Amino acid sequence: xxxxxxxxxxxxxxxxxxxxxxxxxxxxxxxxxxxxxxxxxxxxxxxxxxxxxxxxxxxxxxxxxxxxxxxxxxxxxxxxxxxxxxxxxxxxxxxxxxxxxxxxxxxxxxxxxxxxxxxxxxxxxxxxxxxxxxxxxxxxxxxxxxxxxxxxxxxxxxxxxxxxxxxxxxxxxxxxxxxxxxxxxxxxxxxxxxxxxxxxxxxxxxxxxxxxxxxxxxxxxxxxxxxxxxxxxxxxxxxxxxxxxxxxxxxxxxxxxxxxxxxxxxxxx
Numbered sequence: 001x002x003x004x005x006x007x008x009x010x011x012x013x014x015x016x017x018x019x020x021x022x023x024x025x026x027x028x029x030x031x032x033x034x035x036x037x038x039x040x041x042x043x044x045x046x047x048x049x050x051x052x053x054x055x056x057x058x059x060x061x062x063x064x065x066x067x068x069x070x071x072x073x074x075x076x077x078x079x080x081x082x083x084x085x086x087x088x089x090x091x092x093x094x095x096x097x098x099x100x101x102x103x104x105x106x107x108x109x110x111x112x113x114x115x116x117x118x119x120x121x122x123x124x125x126x127x128x129x130x131x132x133x134x135x136x137x138x139x140x141x142x143x144x145x146x147x148x149x150x151x152x153x154x155x156x157x158x159x160x161x162x163x164x165x166x167x168x169x170x171x172x173x174x175x176x177x178x179x180x181x182x183x184x185x186x187x188x189x190x191x192x193x194x195x196x197x198x199x200x201x202x203x204x205x206x207x208x209x210x211x212x213x214x215x216x217x218x219x220x221x222x223x224x225x226x227x228x229x230x231x232x233x234x235x236x237x238x239x240x241x242x243x244x245x246x247x248x249x250x251x252x253x254x255x256x257x258x259x260x261x262x263x264x265x266x267x268x269x
Contacts, residue, residue, distance in 0.1 A: 006070035010114050012107045015096025018066065019111065021118055022073040023083035045122030049076065049264060050115045051086040052108060054130030062176030066093030072251065080264045083118050087111040091177035099177035100184060101193035108135050116145055123147035125267060127260065129251055130154055137202025148210030148267060150260055152250040153219055156226035158194040165191030203233035211238045212263040214256050216246030239263065
């Protein structure tokens with residue numbers, strides 16, 4: 001279990017979003033349950049990573065999906081020397097709201113704003129697991145503050161989700177990322193998001209920035225071909241690392257974490 005004090009809140013478009021800041025030199029002005037960005041004690045620019053979680057897949061798992069993010073953020077901060085911000089998007093881990101892909105993108109923009117304050121003029125790199133990495137690519141497409149993106153087991157497309165939105169919504173309710181009885185107001189509009197977000201365009205936009213792609217060879221959730229498509233779209237900017245014997249849950253794979261720390265250490269402030 002993660003102590004309640006590990007989380008603060010910031011105000012997102014659909015309500016409070018959980019956020020955790022790891023790294024030295026920071027004092028948070030917000031306490032749990034009160035919105036507001038952290039106060040930066042030092043004005044020295046700091047390389048800052050923003051961690052985004054995957055889409056939950058197990059029944060009733062929405063509340064626990066982000067549970068390990070503060071510990072992971074603390075570990076990455078200790079091993080890399082970076083500031084690390086971890087956040088829960090709407091419908092996950094106690095963050096307010098119901099899941100929609102465009103809403104996750106909006107929430108992630110708020111978290112980039114938060115991470116930019118932490119960076120104090122330094123860069124922000126988004127590191128996402130699964131769908132979180134695809135969201136990071138969507139951010140990079142329109143926000144030059146994102147200096148790089150790390151994708152760990154991330155899909156290159158959401159076309160499959162768009163093919164049967166009714167089943168997708170039913171699954172989202174079982175998982176717990178959609179709770180409101182009247183949500184979504186329009187199923188076609190909710191499903192449109194799945195075709196609208198194009199991670200390949202985001203990868204292509206990183207041609208002059210940095211992209212790390214780590215994928216398990218035995219991933220049975222996101223095909224290995226998605227990783228290759230993302231790398232091809234980004235060209236020379238991409239570092240593609242395929243892990244033999246690894247599945248989809250790369251947060252628990254020490255090889256993936258070592259690759260991530262090494263990649264962060266090679267990035268500039």
